[in-house]
Amino acid sequence: MKNDSGIRKTFAKFNIQSIILSVLMTLSLVTVTVMGFLLYHRFKLASDKSAVANTEMTVESTIDRLNSSLLDLRQISDAANYNIVQEYDISSQEFTRQFSMLYETNVDKIQSLALYGYDGMLIESEPVATVKDNVKVAEQKWYQDARSEIENIHFSTPHVQNLFDDGTFRYHRVVSLSRSVDINDGSTSGSGVLLVDMKYSVLEDMLERINETSSGIYYYLCSRDGEIIYHPRWTEINRGLFKEKNNKAASYEDGIYEMKTDGQKENIVVGSVAYTGWKLIGVVPESVQETSINKFRYYIITTILILVMMLLQVNRFISRKISRPIRELDESVKAYEAGAMPDIYIGGSAEIRHLGYSVQKSYEQIEALMKEIIQQQTERRKSELDALQSQINPHFLYNTLESITWMIEAQRNKEAVVMISELAKLLRVSLSRGKTIISIGDELQHSRSYMNIQRVRYKERFKVEFLIDEEIKNYCIVKLVIQPLLENAIYYGVGNMDEDDDGQILIRGEKKGEDIYISIEDNGMGMPEDIRSNILTDNSKVPKHGSGVGVINVHSRISLMFGPEYGLEVYSELDEGTKVVIHIPAIPYTKENAEQLEKQTYGQRRMPDEEE
Incomplete structure (x- = not known):
């Protein structure tokens, strides 16, 4: 049960x-992996057979060339014997x-050509060249083989x-190559040995060529007794x-065999050379096969x-x-929860359509209740806003009329x-036919008129400058929020x-992203930190003066109208x-x-009835 609960919690984290994608990919990965393994195994078997088959072909073709070279040597011997x-x-x-x-004629193939008498003396x-001293020809194996078996041709190892x-x-x-021959010396006949x-x-050049192009496979030549005639790694x-x-390899008959050398498996191909009984052996190390297999693995x-x-x-x-269909239904529900009013998606299978109908009906009932609640809240907030706006003191109006x-x-x-x-x-702007929302342009005009009156009253002891971006003048603002701040900047x-x-008061206005910022800045006395920190939260600690409309009033009016994330910031x-x-939102x-x-x-x- 605990495992089932854990699995359900894990799947609950995913859509x-x-x-579905995870299940399909798991099945695909398993299938592809099994197919790849079978294909790899099949290739490995084919690669082993191919490497051995290619080696066998090379051994056969090389033996043909060796036989041809030895046949040329025998033909030279025959020509020397029968024709000379x-x-x-x-x-x-x-x-x-x-x-x-x-x-x-054959200097490219043979090193020397010699005829000896039966007493071992050089005839031709x-x-x-001069025969070296202390060389006993009669004791050399090639000479003894020719003397002992006069009817055969004898090949020595290198x-x-x-x-x-x-x-x-x-x-x-x-x-x-040595053989016994009959010789004529005037009227006397006898026998000798042709070398x-x-x-x-x-032989070396022929075998080196095939080893240079063998890619790890190598070939060597040995006698029937196992004596190495040629090996590419002879020095080692x-x-x-x-x-x-x-x-061991020389003891095998012609064919393909498997051997182990230093714990490594290798295949060998054995072929016999005619006339001599030599063995040409091709070795296919396991590492060569693995190299090919590794390439195929990649x-x-x-x-x-x-x-x-x-x-x-x-x-x-x-x-x-x-x-x-499920995602569409989910997205429509999320959009509804986010504040939009989309049609709930109804589509797909019968189960999903039924679910969509049920959600749609539930939301219609919720909307009816929300409409009633919102209407009640709107009336309450409007009453609060009207109460705050009514706090404006006519003291400034009285002073202005007295000045006039x-x-x-x-x-x-x-x-x-x-x-x-x-x-x-x-x-004109203050009354605004009872409106609470006016354009920023009208609010700025109201502020200019107010500052023009104040500058006359204060005999232009301070300067006023408006630096306003034209683009913000056609956006919404709560009425009478700049003038109280200007009044505070004066008093x-x-x-x-x-x-x-x-003395200077600077009014700036600009749009940043989706918000508008209007700042009122003066170079006057400033205020202590304890007053600044409480000015937006505790009106009792802020000295009253002027119109009586404090910054808390302005801050509250903006927050009530646009939301708690908007209002004033004081520095x-x-x-x-x-x-x-x-700080207000940019609403055209x-x-x-x-x-x-x-x-x-x-x-x-x-609401649905509003749309209709």
Whole structure:
């Protein structure tokens, strides 16, 4: 039960599309992995067979070339025997000439050509050279083989030929072919041994070429007794750095075998060379097969990754298709919860359609109740806003009228006319036919009129500057929120400064993102930190003066109209000045928006009966 509960909690963290996609991807991964494993295993078997088959073909073709080279050597021996030794007297000049000509014709294949008597004495040789001292020809194996079996041709294993002193002090590695021959010396006939030394390099070059192109597979040549004739790693073998099971391999008949060397499995292909009984052995180490398999493994992995990416896209499409009705219903419910008024999605299977109908009906009932509650709250908030706005004290109006009366009595009629004109503009905005929401442009006009009157009253002891972006003038604002802040800036800031103190009030307005910021900044006395920190929360600790409309009033009116995230921000330092920032949302000023803000319905979703 605990495991089932844990599984349910885990799946609860994912949406239905993710769950469907996870199941499909799990099935796909298992299928692709099994297929990849089977394909890899199949390739491994095929790779092993292919490597061995290619080695077998190489061994066969190389044996053919070796047989051809040994056949050439035998034909040279036959030509020397039948066409020269048996045709000419060994003491004649023609014999010497023919013997030399045969050597010159085949100098690329043979190292030397020599004829010995049965007593081991040299009769003729090419190239012409002196027999080395202390060389006992009759004791050498090739000579003894020819004497003991006169009817056969004998091939030796590669050895160093050290018979002649040619002045170069070089030792030549050769393969010797020897045979017993009949010779004519004038009227006397006898027998001797014909020696043809083939250059070992002929065999070496042939085997080196196939080893250079074998990619890890190597080939070596040994006698039927296991004596190594050629090996690509001969130097390492001599130094004891590498071991070869040549004796065991030489005991096999032609074919394919499996052996283990130093714990590593390897396949060997054995083939026999004609005339000699030599064995050409091709070795396929396990590491070579693994290299090929590793390359294919990377190919398989890459293919699987590409296939998984393709399956991911296909599975994503399938999961999206299956889960779309549920997601549509979920999105419509979320949009409804977020404040929109979309139609609840009704589609898909019968179960999902029934669920959609049920949700739609429930929301209609909830909306009816919400409409009633909102209407009650709107009436209550409007009453609070009206009560706050009614706090404006007519003290400023009385003072202004007294100033106008004084100007008229003092015959300062032009100044009185200006004061009356500015007062008329101010009252026009203040009354606004009972409206609470006006444009920022009208609110700024009201503020300019107010400051023009105050500057006359204060005999222009301070300067006023408006730096307002034109684009914000057609946005909504609560009426009479700038003027009280300007009044505070005069009474608590620059109003008591001398003309020489350069008192200044700066009004800025700009739009940032989806909000509007209007700041009123003065360079007056500022305020202590204890007053600044309480000015928006505790009106009892803030000294009253002027109109009686404190910053708490303005802050409350803005928050009630636009929401608690909007209102005032106050920055001040004693003897440095004060800056108050009005923060409101950027709502274009239209008749419809103003009416909705007045009714406190702006941004709320419309009821079904309103839509109809």
